[in-house]
Amino acid sequence: MKTPKKGKRPQGHCYADTGAEKARVIARINRIEGQLRGVKKMVEQEKQCMDVLRQISSISGAVRGLWTQVLGDHLSGCIAGAVQRHEKPLVDELVEFLQKTK
Numbered sequence: 001m002k003t004p005k006k007g008k009r010p011q012g013h014c015y016a017d018t019g020a021e022k023a024r025v026i027a028r029i030n031r032i033e034g035q036l037r038g039v040k041k042m043v044e045q046e047k048q049c050m051d052v053l054r055q056i057s058s059i060s061g062a063v064r065g066l067w068t069q070v071l072g073d074h075l076s077g078c079i080a081g082a083v084q085r086h087e088k089p090l091v092d093e094l095v096e097f098l099q100k101t102k
Helices: 019-044 049-084 088-100
Strands: none
Touching: 019 049, 049 088
């Protein structure tokens, strides 16, 4: 595989190299979608603000968990492979991204 130029990435999604990993990511996303629909319904039904805020906090935690899972998969898949192949641009891209997401 060629070393990608800035702005170019190798084809494929290394965060989900196996069907089980992809299914795990999709299941998390589906749960988050369901939680969001639930909050929308709560707002439409004019439920108590604190109840809505609790659900939003729960969604926020779920999104952080998804982010952590995908990042972990990226580190153990894409980044580990890039290090073995001496593809520094992929590592640099991740470092730059993490600096922006403080």
